[in-house]
Amino acid sequence: MKAIVTEGHGAPDVLVYRDIDAPPAPKGHQVLVRVRACGVCRRDILVRQGPGHRGLASPLVLGHEIAGEVVALGPEARGLQVGQRVCSTQREFVCGCCSMCRTDRETLCPDLRFLGQEASGGYAEYVLINDDNLARLPDNVDFAHGAIVGCPVGTAFNAVCDTGKVQPGERVLITGAGGLGMHAVQIARAVGATVIASTRSQSKVRALEEAGAHTVVVAVDGNFAKGVRAATGGRGVDVTVDTVGGAVFHEVRRSVVPGGRIILVGEVTGTAVELDMAQIYRRGLEIRSAVSTSRRQLEMALRLVASGAVRPLVERTMPLAEAAAAHRLVEDNAVVGRVVLVP
Ligand SMILES: [Zn+2]
Ligand SMILES: [Zn+2]
Structure with a gap:
């Protein structure tokens, strides 16, 4: 599949558009998602610039603001069907049983994985995400707007x-x-x-x-x-x-x-x-x-968006291959709303 791979750290030109292996068939609670939109967050720029982040995935594929379609389900994945439109939380909550996870504060769980950092992210045609970290996109919310609900909204x-x-x-x-x-x-x-x-x-x-x-x-x-x-x-x-x-x-x-x-x-x-x-x-x-977005907060934010009370601010969409140019726009503060990449 095509992906933007972060080849080392530094200026935007470390973002290289190339072929990498597609994710393997989903296991356990994993869901294979065909990415249809992925937001460019300031966090992506910090991860690209610095090596100061722990546990980076390899090859590093950035992107935690993901919307797409369910392509395949792991044998234990629940609540979703092939073909459904979904969007992701910013982090994968893999624990589920600590005092934070059990009290609606899973964003403070010590055992979480940042998509596009500790787990492979959405600057790619396909990504694996756990079922618990996906929400169904309402019919009237398109992929570009849905992609950013799990982070800034x-x-x-x-x-x-x-x-x-x-x-x-x-x-x-x-x-x-x-x-x-x-x-x-x-x-x-x-x-x-x-x-x-x-x-x-x-x-x-x-x-x-x-x-x-x-x-x-x-x-x-x-x-x-x-x-x-x-x-x-x-x-x-x-x-x-x-x-x-x-x-x-x-x-x-x-x-x-x-x-x-x-x-x-x-x-x-x-x-x-x-x-x-x-x-x-x-x-x-x-x-x-307030740290990040829990699963419930993602669902609540999606309701506000679907009702029209909140409009996710997407300034422009760009082809995935132009990720480096998208990073430059964000770094130069040349955009107010989000730039969203489309594979
Ligand atoms: Zn973000
Ligand atoms: Zn936990």
Whole structure:
């Protein structure tokens, strides 16, 4: 089969389009999926660039945002039939029996495999994925949109709904206008919150408003707390879903009301934060993190997408052979929505 194989680490030209062996017949709970779309995630770029990731599959085929059709089922695979349209979770939850897996928190299980990293991924014509890590695609959701529900959409659902427990009428600040931020805005709006979005870039304002933000605070220097307080009558927001990370932590902290919730999702700045604990303790703040998308969160996000309440943001599709060019577009921030590869 044709695949994009990551030949070493470095610039996008380590991504080589060539023939590799097709996966063997599925065993146990495995499902053979013919890939029809695979999203290009920032995570793919980090794995391609660095050797700093443990347990890489060989040959390394990237891609964890996968949609396709079921071609064959392992003898123990359940719940799916040949020909069905499916999409994947970001990680394979292979354990199923630890305290995390048994309490709907399998994304925190110590024994999971990242597709496209520790297991072969979706930059290929076929991929093997366990039955538990696939969901059926609703008829009205196409492959390109379905492919990204398990990563930016589902993780934003986790942050807003499950971890953030956002209630109708609450005021919610979403920081950052990347994949997580854009979908978090849509989901917070869909659950009835008043949504404030912050960005450093005037050019993102329109897209954030179209995603459903009631107010967009543009702070070129990243100091948005003042603008957020002004937008809430001086009060602040009940919840912040922060997709940026350490560089904006103190602005996030200053933006929430006493008793407010700070939800961390996706640390992209790698900035260490100096923190006086009294700044958290005295104001009764809560800090939680949302990691990835569980199977249930994938199903819930698919329902929101099928109902039209949330629109997965796919900016363009490209042939699989052009994966290197797709990586360059993402690295250069030349796209707002996802680039999706089609084998
Ligand atoms: Zn992803
Ligand atoms: Zn587990």
